[in-house]
Every structure is written in structure tokens, then in C-alpha cells.
Amino acid sequence: MDSAPDSFPTPFPFVLVLLRRMADHQPGLVEDALRELGFGRSVMREANRRWQAMRHASRRRSAVARYRAVLGPPESTATRRIGDLTCEALSWSVPLWPDLRFEVLTAPNGAVWNEWLVRAPGAPGATLRTAADLVPWSCTVDEVARAFAPARPMEGSAPTRWRLAFDAWDGEHGANGANGELRHYVAEFTWGLLQRVENVRPASPTA
Structure with missing residues (x-):
């Protein structure tokens, strides 16, 4: 209502x-x-x-201040190294997804580098072996990237969206590929959470 x-x-x-x-x-x-x-x-x-x-x-209010105004104090904060850069990671719990956290990565000057849903510390992630395991809302960007490495990041279709291109076995056979087919997929994420997967084509024989 x-x-x-x-x-x-x-x-x-x-x-x-x-x-x-x-x-x-x-x-x-x-x-x-x-x-x-x-x-x-x-x-x-x-x-x-x-x-x-x-x-x-108001450009005077930082992005982190906006998140704090709506979400309240972060559930956790941590310093994180990404290559040669140091950033602060703030995370909040959100309804609907108790095993996820909304994470905001900020630069030393307060600028937001990233804002998306990630798996909560200690929470079991989805088991991803074949394309059939890629169910909408079941997994995050980093989980898919790790499960089907090497995945290639692609430009998203709109703000707050990400895409990954990768090869995976189809869902009818085991991950060893026996009698199966290795295919090329593109997965699209919104706020870091899987939304859809497109079966693009059979993977290259050299993949």
C-alpha cells in the first residue's frame, strides 16, 4: 500500500x-x-x-554526508589499500538482503570512489560453477569476477550499473565441461547486485 x-x-x-x-x-x-x-x-x-x-x-554537502543523513552512522569503517591508494570503506546493513552490506569507498579528500552492495563479512556467498548458478539478486560483482576469472569489466549502461564479460560452462553439465559447452556471457549489475546475464556466443576455442 x-x-x-x-x-x-x-x-x-x-x-x-x-x-x-x-x-x-x-x-x-x-x-x-x-x-x-x-x-x-x-x-x-x-x-x-x-x-x-x-x-x-548542495555541492557543499559531501556524498558521505548524504549517506549518513539517510542511512545513519555506518555499521563499520575500515581502511583499505587498492594498489597504491588508500581509501576508507564504510558499510551499512539494508533491508531485504541480510547477507549483504551497502559499501561506500571514499578517497582521503572525501570523494566517493565506489558505492555498491557487497557480501557481508562471514556470510556465505552463492556457489557459482556454471552459468545456471547466475540467478538474479544472488551474487555481487566481485563474486562473479572471482568465480569466472578472468572476467573483463565493461562500461555500464547507466550510472550505478556495472557489466562483466566472461566465459562459463552452460548449465546442463558439470563445471568440468564434460559434454558441455563453454560460452561467452555478459552479466549486468545494478548497485553491485546481479540483475541479468546475456548468453552472447560460444567461447573462443582458445579461451
């Missing part, structure tokens, strides 16, 4: 912003999630509108 304007939650659940972008690829899953949360599509759209307004209203 949609909330009336005067009862719109403040701060709004940030998960509604995540769902708004995911609805482009998985409207059925999003509808189920909204029912579970007790919100309607209009509330989801309003949450996204308010988030976009926050992003553009």
Missing part, C-alpha cells in the same frame, strides 16, 4: 532508491520486495526523487 505524502518515512529507507534502479531489469522481483517492505511503487519513486534532489541540492 502506498503511504500518504504526510506519512512518507523521513529519513526514507535507502533500499527504495536501490530498488528503483533495479526495477528496470527485474520489475517482478522489485514488486515482491515492495510488498515485503509494505511500500508501493509511488513511494519508491518519491524516495528516488528525494535522493536525487539531495544529490543536486
Whole structure:
């Protein structure tokens, strides 16, 4: 059921912003999630509108400050090295996905480098052996990249989206490829969570 304007939650659940972008690829899953949360599509759209307004209203407020305003204090913070660079990783729990965390990576000057869903520390990830295991909302960018290495990052189709190209055995046979076929796939992610996988072509014989 949609909330009336005067009862719109403040701060709004940030998960509604995540769902708004995911609805482009998985409207059925999003509808189920909204029912579970007790919100309607209009509330989801309003949450996204308010988030976009926050992003553009004042350049003086940092991106991390916006996340803190909506999500509250981070559940955890950690210093992380990526190559020669040092960044701070902040993470929050979100409804719907208890085994995931929303992670924001920031540079020393406060600029946001990355913002996406990752597996929570200690939580078991999806078992990924063949293309059949790539179920929407079951795995994250880094999990797919590790399972089907070497995966090649590709430009996303829109902001907050990522794509990976990789080779994997089809789902009818074991990962050893007995009587199976190695094929080339492109997986698309929104906010770091798998949305869809496209079977592009048989993989090169040299792959």
C-alpha cells in the first residue's frame, strides 16, 4: 500500500532508491520486495526523487554526508589499500538482503570512489560453477569476477550499473565441461547486485 505524502518515512529507507534502479531489469522481483517492505511503487519513486534532489541540492554537502543523513552512522569503517591508494570503506546493513552490506569507498579528500552492495563479512556467498548458478539478486560483482576469472569489466549502461564479460560452462553439465559447452556471457549489475546475464556466443576455442 502506498503511504500518504504526510506519512512518507523521513529519513526514507535507502533500499527504495536501490530498488528503483533495479526495477528496470527485474520489475517482478522489485514488486515482491515492495510488498515485503509494505511500500508501493509511488513511494519508491518519491524516495528516488528525494535522493536525487539531495544529490543536486548542495555541492557543499559531501556524498558521505548524504549517506549518513539517510542511512545513519555506518555499521563499520575500515581502511583499505587498492594498489597504491588508500581509501576508507564504510558499510551499512539494508533491508531485504541480510547477507549483504551497502559499501561506500571514499578517497582521503572525501570523494566517493565506489558505492555498491557487497557480501557481508562471514556470510556465505552463492556457489557459482556454471552459468545456471547466475540467478538474479544472488551474487555481487566481485563474486562473479572471482568465480569466472578472468572476467573483463565493461562500461555500464547507466550510472550505478556495472557489466562483466566472461566465459562459463552452460548449465546442463558439470563445471568440468564434460559434454558441455563453454560460452561467452555478459552479466549486468545494478548497485553491485546481479540483475541479468546475456548468453552472447560460444567461447573462443582458445579461451
